Amino acid sequence: MKLVTAVIKPFKLDDVKDALKAIGVAGITVEEVRGFGRQGGHTETYRGAEYKIDFVPKVSLGIVVADESVDGVVDAIVAAAATGKIGDGKIWVTDVERLVRIRTGEEGTDAI
């Protein structure tokens, strides 16, 4: 199994979620994160003094899928999350050696 991690723009979350549902993804774990990257931040002033808002709000999705589903999931995310504007985010895939469903103790792809 693989863990697909996607960092996207917050307002795209619903679209991505729907796209993943559509291809049968059963579960997603989401976090609010802050991203630093090419998109850069703003330099603002607060009561006259400067400060940088270097980190822009992003949402990170973690999805554990069977090996064969990886490509489909990645493509679905790219399709749903891309705006073409800088800052759309990244997707990376890492290997998952073991997966357990706490409720049942099921392991492996059954646990997805």
Next chain:
Amino acid sequence: MKLVTAVIKPFKLDDVKDALKAIGVAGITVEEVRGFGRQGGHTETYRGAEYKIDFVPKVSLGIVVADESVDGVVDAIVAAAATGKIGDGKIWVTDVERLVRIRTGEEGTDAI
């Protein structure tokens, strides 16, 4: 070493923490996350208009452990976090190639 990631119900955090302490786990990194899965969400109405609360609050734990400790950690989490109700969560294990303790620069299992 391995990274054990567990997504559990928030109110189980204390129990899981105590269970892990009990088997000698020295460190945990915790995040508040939102989970989408079989448990599903609620469809609610706000001022008359519908909206879905698709994501339910969960807590994610990240624990780096020596290879031999993985099974014990996984079992401890399952034992402590399971309620038998849908939505109990997942545990997955990924490989960690390198671990460093920032304070001392120690590497590997010494850094755990």
Next chain:
Amino acid sequence: MKLVTAVIKPFKLDDVKDALKAIGVAGITVEEVRGFGRQGGHTETYRGAEYKIDFVPKVSLGIVVADESVDGVVDAIVAAAATGKIGDGKIWVTDVERLVRIRTGEEGTDAI
């Protein structure tokens, strides 16, 4: 490519970010997390009743880098984040099999 995950003290974030920028890191994903470890927590009382603040605020950084850059990134983080006091945090490295830039669809190191 590798994913370098660093858990550090919150007030060190700016320093670490600057250090990583300095060595050409183009992107970072940051989360606010809570850490449990040797640093321990406080036992406080609220309206006369005790409670433990077991988890101390930490910040977690996720950085995907090319294999050859890992050492430099790790060293930079250690140098910038270390205070020598207990609780400085950890860095761990995991393997990334695939990386995609959502905006362009670019893959691999081009996507970093």
Next chain:
Amino acid sequence: MRNRALRIVSGLGGVVAILAITPSVGFAQDYVPTAQDYLNNIWVFIAGVLVFFMQAGFALVEAGMTRAKNVVNIFAKNMTDAVVGILAFFATGWAFAFGDSGGWFIGTSNFFLQDLDLAAIPEGGLSPGTSFFFQAVFAATAVTIASGAMAERTKFWSYVIFSAVMCAFIYPVIVHWTWGGGLIADIDINGAVFSDFAGSGIVHMTGGIAAFMGALFLGPRIGRYAADGSPRAIPGHNIPFAILGVFILWVGWFGFNPGSELLADEFVSGIAINTMLAACAAGLFTAITITLVSGKPDLAMIGNGVLAGLVAITAPCGAVTPMMSVVIGGIAGVLVVFAVLFFDKVKIDDPVGAISVHGICGFWGLISVGLFATYDDAFLGREDAGLFYGGGIDQLLVQLLMAAIILVWVLVCTGILFGVLKATIGLRVTAEEEIEGLDVLEHGLQGYAADMAHTS
């Protein structure tokens, strides 16, 4: 001159004794006010302070029912309503509303309070100073109503201009036509004359209509309607703020309605009781209605309900019985629910329900006078003017006519205003700005900055 010696403590146990023999603010005057005169003025001033406090309530309700990424902009708009709105009312608003007028349309004297002896208390009445203070805070209320309906997508500086024009001209003209003795005050149908005791129509309906036009010209927020056109809720980010705001507005209303008696007399507490009961009945009936409609007692809607009751009772509070106040409030509590659902359906995106609460229930309050009036509120000039009290339909007709005139005036004026703004500097922020939130891009500020981002 006033005796300074008496201002400075002579040392006798710290007793501060003062005699105010001659004016300090304003010029000399002839009539020597009585204790009752001073009481009238102090009371109405205190009522005005309660009304001013409503600014905080409006800000909290609006902020609580919208998203965190726009909270700074929302407080900025509400602060603007006070700061710019009151200055505008000072510059021309008061003059247009209460200045001398040759005819029915508009007043033309006392711009910037020129040629007014603020301290001159007439027998049994209020000094120009007291009147101005009370009227100015009312003006600030009228304009701030629209803010909620225009939330999360309006350009800040465009809103500033709207706020200024509203308090400088649009609202004052309506005041002149009514409390100022113009167009509407001249209507007389078989002796029936308009009655809008504290402004269900003059203040709230006016604000509600402006809110409607604002929401109409702006269009709905991104994401408010699904692809298939069905409304999608955008829940507020801080319900505690919203309900705290409702409580504060409720408190302020005890200045708004009882203070509009403009006297410290025996009717003040009765007016307050009617105000209190209407709000309670509305809250209860909204809770029941929304529970029947959507299955749960939605607190955000209940908050709207309480305000709906307060708005509705604002006109009849001096003319009806406590029991009828419960009826009027209860109906408003049901009305507001369906009004919110209706505007949702027709794609008028009103994040806080300002159109339903102030527009629809303001209208309801206005006509409720024609139905339930039994006492003379000093506008009606007669007892039992209401249809259900044998007063016939004359009063109802006057109230309807009044509502129609206000409707037309505000539609036309705000239509032109928003049209011009849209055509020139623009009314709505860019989609990108709306998605990212107005706070950082319009104000350079986050509402809730994380400690994280700025230590070391």
Next chain:
Amino acid sequence: MRNRALRIVSGLGGVVAILAITPSVGFAQDYVPTAQDYLNNIWVFIAGVLVFFMQAGFALVEAGMTRAKNVVNIFAKNMTDAVVGILAFFATGWAFAFGDSGGWFIGTSNFFLQDLDLAAIPEGGLSPGTSFFFQAVFAATAVTIASGAMAERTKFWSYVIFSAVMCAFIYPVIVHWTWGGGLIADIDINGAVFSDFAGSGIVHMTGGIAAFMGALFLGPRIGRYAADGSPRAIPGHNIPFAILGVFILWVGWFGFNPGSELLADEFVSGIAINTMLAACAAGLFTAITITLVSGKPDLAMIGNGVLAGLVAITAPCGAVTPMMSVVIGGIAGVLVVFAVLFFDKVKIDDPVGAISVHGICGFWGLISVGLFATYDDAFLGREDAGLFYGGGIDQLLVQLLMAAIILVWVLVCTGILFGVLKATIGLRVTAEEEIEGLDVLEHGLQGYAADMAHTS
């Protein structure tokens, strides 16, 4: 009829002059009130508005000291106390409390304010309208006290019923027995008669006992006690809300106590000073006590302390010296800390300390009159009634007897009420609901919805 011409501005520099010749709300009356009469009524009305403002304070204190997942439910409960509580007091509460009664038990006239001339101001007194307004907001206070002790686990609709019964019957009967001239007012021990100036016992102890019964019938929140039975703190989610609430309550108390003088006379400010000093002393002594007990100045406890001082001084504020107010407040500040610790130990889970603050310190305030009373607060009917002022123990006995009667009455009534609710629709939410939080499941709303979840 009132002269409309004078209502409409004649244009003379915008001076609004009005003469109120005859009633508008309420019917005609004979006695023509003086300026002092009007002042008395306006003052007490304004005091009532300050008391109403306390509703916001109670909501904030409770919300701040509990968890985010229940914050909507908590504001809903407090809104209910105002909305339902006041309607209930209007329907039957006032009648039971102040209606004519054949005997000692209960009033039976003026339901729904029938047959009352709200505007009739008697010589040197308050109009029924002013009295009702002031008493109604007091009732809303009495009921809202229990809300805090029942937080985070009570079914919403069950709470609504409790709130209604409390304001419709349980509290009004106590008022009838005391301020209404019934059972307790008839007690006379060698000339010593009860004194509870603003309601340490009548309002706060009553609320505190109801709070105790609520917490008892509900049982502690899940997780409040460890397996070994030791109490575990569940820290509040928003201390700023809690302390803002304390400040607002403090402000409201300047209406609660001084307003209970029911006159605009020379004693009002002295009563206010006693109120202020007792609160300060209590806050300071709580800070010291909790620092000695747990090592740090726990602000949440200090907030309780300030309120404890306010509750304690509510009965004696008209009868004691400023110095003794400091003593009474200081003792309350110490008392509240140990009371909180005690109820924690005996497993009565009171999330906000309502039982300790209102129940225990309300009792303390009541008996403190028997110890420190030196002035005649117009209840005592004599100087130096306090034990420490040579008044003997008679006053103390009366106060104790009064406390006992209130205790029994409220224990019995709320016992039956909660028992019935528990046996029928149920009092407590399911464990699952309690764990997930009441907001989404009871109200379909999150207190703090994330922007994230609703863009696009």
Next chain:
Amino acid sequence: MRNRALRIVSGLGGVVAILAITPSVGFAQDYVPTAQDYLNNIWVFIAGVLVFFMQAGFALVEAGMTRAKNVVNIFAKNMTDAVVGILAFFATGWAFAFGDSGGWFIGTSNFFLQDLDLAAIPEGGLSPGTSFFFQAVFAATAVTIASGAMAERTKFWSYVIFSAVMCAFIYPVIVHWTWGGGLIADIDINGAVFSDFAGSGIVHMTGGIAAFMGALFLGPRIGRYAADGSPRAIPGHNIPFAILGVFILWVGWFGFNPGSELLADEFVSGIAINTMLAACAAGLFTAITITLVSGKPDLAMIGNGVLAGLVAITAPCGAVTPMMSVVIGGIAGVLVVFAVLFFDKVKIDDPVGAISVHGICGFWGLISVGLFATYDDAFLGREDAGLFYGGGIDQLLVQLLMAAIILVWVLVCTGILFGVLKATIGLRVTAEEEIEGLDVLEHGLQGYAADMAHTS
């Protein structure tokens, strides 16, 4: 004795009738006050309540403009200012300020309000009770100003001591020199005498200077200045709190300034109008200035601006025209922006801008009297005292001299106080504590505890 029978409802429709024949709080008195006397006292008392409410406003502004990790400590400091400050003013403050004094320096009678008949209302004046209440809340205001400048790094118990000394001695002496009839009140330059109607100098400049000294002795917060010495903003964690605080302070100011008339007369509303307009003008000009300086309408700065206008108009509000109030406020609105920038540059770290708002604009308000005074505010003792009204520079000189005296006194006193504290128990928390936040380490509490951490 007061007639208890009348206290208890006789049952006649619940009319509560009371006759206050003899004192209850305080001893007997000769002069029988008139309705006007009672009105004066009730009004000033109510104004005092509004001033007390400002405590909540100060707490919110400070909390909103600082970081979440210190929010408990900030509310604790503000609660201390009320609790400890008022007790200190009760113990010695009032005595030093208004007690009998042989000479120019300090009062020495009526410690703990001894030997004062709080209820004795003199003809046309305030009772000692009313005066004390009003002065006590002023004292609490003066001390709380410094809290903001010392935020996020001050040891709690050291702050408690500062708060006590400020209200017990430093501030009261200035009051004695001015309103108390001492040193400054004796200044007379060709008939020109000091005028500080509501305390731009006596209260706000005093607080502002103490704030400056506090910030100076503490040094800037960690991270406030980059390695190269350039200032780095530390944005506040809750802008809604900050602006809600500004609204509450604004409301309170309607007690602060109009209440300082110390009478219910025809000038009250004029003073309120000046107060309102100055605040509006300041807010507008700050918005424009900061937009020109940094490109965007920074709401946090606009909040400072509104307060700057309120502070500035506090001295002249009784002596100038509405138009000049706009001018005075507008100038304050510009002034405050550059003052904030200046203190930033010179490394005086003032998290909320207290020095600029209260210190600088308090000074501006004081001298503005010398420029724009046209009416006699009962201090000036003459018309047209201002330079621009042909009054010559005498008034300006008196005001400058007064400012100099206050400056020296507060610099010296607070210098010694902070010096001693620093040398003994220490003034600043450890770097570790500052980085982790004061809440947990000083108070054992988190401002916003996560539900997460305490379920199960």
